Amino acid sequence: MSITFYEKERLFKLDTPNSSYVIGIVDKEGFVGHAYYGKKINGIAGIKDQLRVHEAPFTPEVNNRDRLSFYDCFPMEYSFHGVGDFRESSIRVKAPNGAVGVKLTYVSHEITRGKEKLQGLPATFGNEEEVDSLKIYCQDSVLGMMVCLKYSVFADVDAITRSVEIVNQSVETLYLEKAFSGCLDMDNREYEAITLHGTWARERHMERKPVGHGKFSVSSNRGETGHQEQPFMALVTKGTDDTKGEAYGFHFIYSGNFLVQAEVNQFNSVRMVVGIHPEDFCFRLKSGESFQTPEMVLVYSAEGLGQMTRSFHDLYRKHLIRSPYLHKKRPILINNWEATYFDFNTEKIIDIAKEAAKLGVEMLVLDDGWFGNRFDDNRSLGDWQVNTEKMKGGMSYLVNEVNKLGLKFGLWFEPEMISPESELYKKHPDWAIGIPGRENGLARNQFVLDVSRKEVRDEILRMVFEVLHSANIEYVKWDMNRPLSDLYSASLNADCQGELYHRYVLGMYEMQERLLAEFPNLLLENCSGGGARFDPGMLYYSPQIWCSDDTDAIERLMIQEGTAMLYPLCAMGAHVSVCPNHTVGRSTPFSTRGNVALTGTFGYELDITKLSDEEKTMVTRQVQIYHKFNDLIREGDYYRVASYYENRIYDCYLVSSKDKKQALLFYTQVMNEPNVHSKILKLRGLDPDKDYALYAVDSEKEETVINTGKVYSGDVLMNAGISMERLWGDFKSKLLYFEEH
């Protein structure tokens, strides 16, 4: 059992393999406080002092004349609202009389093996050997409200998850105006915050800055996660790097509005809160009704950011991604988007498929433009019927032809959208989210469907299912190309409009759940204008997510470094595209494009019929390399060796197998420098006691994997390092493979 309740001390201790988390109950009044989170501790003697209940004059029971001083500095497990803790509250509830105060005290608790599902929400999972769960029931007796703080502790990963369920046990209607998933109060140790920010085509770039007094947050109010900020923050002690220092990672398993905030207060403690963004959020809870928040993840590492990363990867691979494809090599795909955009017909697609099949590609994905009157992006979203003008013979003809070539077939949808110029909009204009009487805002000339409504979900899925049943379609790319705005649902009462953002996300989750139930063997890839929905919520439904519309190998180094800080490589959609690159106009060698894409799910996004013979040969070699190394890349441990963010010259990372018998090193020299010596790369993640044979892996050579005849000890590779020669030219890359000798 990784959760212990110390009855006499009224303490809970939650233990992962290398971390401990301690919660304490204040004796008389029953406030639930946070005592400790950090490196694993075995004993508990003295830990309750961390709650500072003995520090006069702060204990209400001995000094009630200054109760507010207590509230305003007590390390809360879930912070109150409006009663004297002036830091960020975790919950705000409006009572029938308009008052908004919330104060919670302990009632009881339950410790169980395993983990319950969170109804309607993506969440981590695990069996009774892998995870234990704790529920702490707290009440606000004035409101008649029960708040259950839920924790799950993993036996095999240094991760804890939290969520909260709020139950209205009163006879009145309450309005939940804020409900975070968790709060963490710690002593401030001059932390620095690491976040992932971006925009379209430049997602998840890393940023690091000191956390000063006041509040620092990342958030989304776009109704989806967005390109701009990842629902993540790491607090790290000064000097923390990949191998050393303490790192606390906070991530949110949700795909809608979020807030992740660090606040340093007057007494120099730091409060982290994570949850649904309270802006425009208000949930009506009638008597007996409850609200379940999404889940947040906490990861602690005493060994730097690298270890934090590997814990996230392991957690998501073992306890979040459900897909039957998780541990499988994904089919190498070719997507026609950058090859044709909207300008294609059946013949063109078959030509691409023919050439792709010859070169070893395994699946053809038909992107946007196959339906309705979709000759450009101004129309037809919502009309999910095959356009037989472009697709002579219909979908089943095309799929059969593609299958005959030995390729699987995949198809693009954007199920949550509606074009004003569509048959669907003519029939159901009120299905678009929009405020009556106000001009509805367009983005990419489209509106968002109100998928909080069941009839809307039913009709869209009916059309999608009809297409999917009509042919052997084994993969779906689920796209979403604009944020939500002009929030109003024709199906919600005036006092429930604040529920729309969240109900939208729940509706979208339900649609994906139903899609997977109808087609259990479907390989689903989520996407949102590139990587605006790269979040842990979507991983619960799809084992891979399109990383970015930017397929330039050099920009991808940055995007993939930021993404891989949290997400396992097997989840990152990555393709080779043509040069000059369509987003940045850069030309990079075909081999570098291949090496960078090999890190992720791997595929091509170009007109393969137009490649030169030399490039076609390289495709066949990249296919070989993929087949040889994908098991290692997909299942292995990720170690960053050098960061292009930091040095602006080169990028280097390594994936080693769990048994440390194999490792693959990815090196890209972004810029050549004159008159420099070879770089010494100190590797990581190897066994110091093993010897490794070195192989060069190269798609430019006929023999793609060549034994160099050299043998290195793991100890030498990690401490003395390996010398990487200067490569001639910019954007050059190398793959080195190490195998136990």
Ligand code: DGJ
């Ligand atoms: C945005 C996606 O990210 C692209 O890959 C492509 O599918 C387009 N949408 C199609 O409209």
